[in-house]
Amino acid sequence: MNLVARPASVRRICLWSLRYVVVAAITAAALSGTPVRADGFDAPTGRVILTVSGNIEKTNENGVLALDQTLLETLPQHEFSTSTIWTEGVITFRGVLLRDLLQAVGSNGGTVVLTALNDYRISVPVADATGAGPMVAYLMNGAPMPVRDKGPIWLVYPYDADPAFRTEQTYARSIWQLDRIEVLD
Numbered sequence: 745m746n747l748v749a750r751p752a753s754v755r756r757i758c759l760w761s762l763r764y765v766v767v768a769a770i771t772a773a774a775l776s777g778t779p780v781r782a783d784g785f786d787a788p789t790g791r792v793i794l795t796v797s798g799n800i801e802k803t804n805e806n807g808v809l810a811l812d813q814t815l816l817e818t819l820p821q822h823e824f825s826t827s828t829i830w831t832e833g834v835i836t837f838r839g840v841l842l843r844d845l846l847q848a849v850g851s852n853g854g855t856v857v858l859t860a861l862n863d864y865r866i867s868v869p870v871a872d873a874t875g876a877g878p879m880v881a882y883l884m885n886g887a888p889m890p891v892r893d894k895g896p897i898w899l900v901y902p903y904d905a906d907p908a909f910r911t912e913q914t915y916a917r918s919i920w921q922l923d924r925i926e927v928l929d
Contacts, residue, residue: 788812793896794880798857798927801850809849816882820844824876826904829915830894837900839881842873846927853927858899861891861921868899868917870927876902877909880922894920 785804790812797808804810816839825836846856851870859865872878881900882888889895898920901909908914 785809786815788815790814793882794923794925796845796849796925796927799851799853799929800927801852802848813882813888816840816880819848822876822879824879824902824905826900826902828900828903828918830920834904836885837879837881837898838883838886839879839897839900841876842868842878842880842899843875845880845925846870846873849927851927853929855928857926857928858917858919858922859924859926860919861923864919864921866917866919872917876905878917889920891921897922 785802787804788810792810792812794811794816795808796811797803800809802809819840821838822841822844823836823838825834827834842856854870856868856870856873857865858868868878878899878901881898882896884893884895884898889898899918899922901914901918903909903914
């Protein structure tokens with residue numbers, strides 16, 4: 745038995761083992777289906793239901809933040825029940841408060857322009873996105889909202905919580921079929 749060759753053999757085995765571990769780790773990351781982004785948001789893996797663009801710090805796809813249902817669910821979740829002038833009875837909405845979404849994307853603007861699938865647009869001052877105010881809701885009574893029923897996303901306010909939310913201006917800002925948010929200076 746050659747004692748001098750043995751340490752080299754052990755080193756070779758260790759190097760091959762290390763290479764195997766590195767290759768296995770890279771392969772596992774590549775096959776996970778969710779590429780991790782350096783700025784904190786993964787790339788969407790499902791159908792994109794909302795994009796946020798403009799004066800924001802965090803993006804994940806071509807200069808915008810593209811969000812699918814899974815990515816929306818990673819943000820702080822809130823739920824409230826309220827009646828609306830467009831629905832019957834009290835409805836429970838679940839989603840992300842607009843203020844939390846703007847904070848998560850690193851918003852640096854003073855106004856947000858919200859646009860629906862039919863290109864209806866409304867401007868909302870960022871200052872209005874405070875407290876329990878507007879929610880980017882994606883569940884109504886525990887179920888996703890189809891496009892036919894104001895979905896996939898509806899900007900709703902807790903209308904019953906405060907008379908200040910029951911104004912023509914607030915109703916006009918309650919945009920449904922929301923699919924784009926642009927943060928302006």
